[in-house]
Amino acid sequence: METPKTLLQAIQLFTDEQVCVDAVAAMRWPDGPLCPYCMGEDRKNPYYLATQKRWKCRSCRRQFSVKVGTIFEDSPIPLQKWLPALWMLVNDKNGVSSYEIHRSLGVSQKSAWFMLHRLRLVLKNKNIFKLGGNDAGPVEVDETFIGGQKRNMHADKKVRYEARGGASGKTVVMGLLDRELRQVRAKVIPNVKRETLQNEVLREVRHGSKVYTDEATGYDNLHSRFVHDVVNHSERYVDGQVHTNGIENFWSLLKRTLKGTYVAVEPFHLERYIDEQIFRFNNGKTKDNPLNDSDRFVAALAQVTGRRLTFKELTGKTGSEAAF
Numbered sequence: 001m002e003t004p005k006t007l008l009q010a011i012q013l014f015t016d017e018q019v020c021v022d023a024v025a026a027m028r029w030p031d032g033p034l035c036p037y038c039m040g041e042d043r044k045n046p047y048y049l050a051t052q053k054r055w056k057c058r059s060c061r062r063q064f065s066v067k068v069g070t071i072f073e074d075s076p077i078p079l080q081k082w083l084p085a086l087w088m089l090v091n092d093k094n095g096v097s098s099y100e101i102h103r104s105l106g107v108s109q110k111s112a113w114f115m116l117h118r119l120r121l122v123l124k125n126k127n128i129f130k131l132g133g134n135d136a137g138p139v140e141v142d143e144t145f146i147g148g149q150k151r152n153m154h155a156d157k158k159v160r161y162e163a164r165g166g167a168s169g170k171t172v173v174m175g176l177l178d179r180e181l182r183q184v185r186a187k188v189i190p191n192v193k194r195e196t197l198q199n200e201v202l203r204e205v206r207h208g209s210k211v212y213t214d215e216a217t218g219y220d221n222l223h224s225r226f227v228h229d230v231v232n233h234s235e236r237y238v239d240g241q242v243h244t245n246g247i248e249n250f251w252s253l254l255k256r257t258l259k260g261t262y263v264a265v266e267p268f269h270l271e272r273y274i275d276e277q278i279f280r281f282n283n284g285k286t287k288d289n290p291l292n293d294s295d296r297f298v299a300a301l302a303q304v305t306g307r308r309l310t311f312k313e314l315t316g317k318t319g320s321e322a323a324f
């Protein structure tokens with residue numbers, strides 16, 4: 001696949017629909033196009049109908065586009081707009097607003113808002129392994145509180161918000177950082193009870209790992225399964241390795257994005273913005289792993305298959321998403 005190096009190149013390259021189709025096809029079918037509808041013998045060898053940019057299966061005779069079975073399925077918005085939008089979302093340090101997508105790519109602001117939410121689903125990490133390990137680096141664990149202003153919400157939003165367990169008008173977000181892998185996991189949690197916090201650590205971190213937490217929180221049973229050290233804030237500079245500065249840095253990046261770019265994020269949608277920030281952080285450039293804008297785009301494009309987001313899932317309401 002020909003990969004652009006800059007946003008300008010991405011926009012220029014992806015003005016050609018065939019280039020877009022080839023780019024998505026190369027990511028989802030590295031061994032050549034495959035019928036998504038059947039398990040027939042000839043599903044591996046479909047005809048390409050070049051004028052329609054669709055394939056026709058020799059087994060089941062059905063036609064399919066490259067969008068079928070991806071996050072782009074059913075969207076009337078062309079790939080020529082989806083791919084630059086994805087480029088902007090993964091490479092703009094502080095995220096990209098629906099107004100910027102609206103102005104840059106010529107879609108309505110409302111469509112841009114839905115596009116960005118679908119693309120955030122692409123960025124969601126499928127955490128298949130646990131962090132840390134006996135011989136691995138430490139895992140920093142911390143929580144932060146986002147938002148507020150519950151008083152101004154409409155009644156139905158309030159109900160949804162409370163269902164997510166907002167405490168004292170704020171949403172609780174918990175995060176873990178594997179310092180050696182430089183990989184963050186973070187999610188909205190219902191409360192900061194000991195059981196909630198410790199279950200998350202048990203779920204995400206290998207037994208025997210070094211775990212660093214704040215002193216003020218409910219992590220006091222972790223020593224039975226982990227090598228648990230507590231940050232002593234009054235002696236931060238003496239502690240050396242024992243700190244949570246890495247995950248705190250992630251929180252400041254997340255808050256900068258939320259405040260600067262997205263302004264009014266409903267708690268209901270917060271987790272998707274967190275996923276977006278995690279993707280950029282985990283695919284950021286490091287000394288050992290010099291990822292660039294192209295690499296981040298390709299990594300995201302590799303995740304477009306097998307993900308769907310309906311209008312109802314997105315908004316909590318029923319309706320048609322046909323316009324997006």
Ligand SMILES: [Zn+2]
Nearest residue numbers: 035038057060
């Ligand atoms: Zn088929």
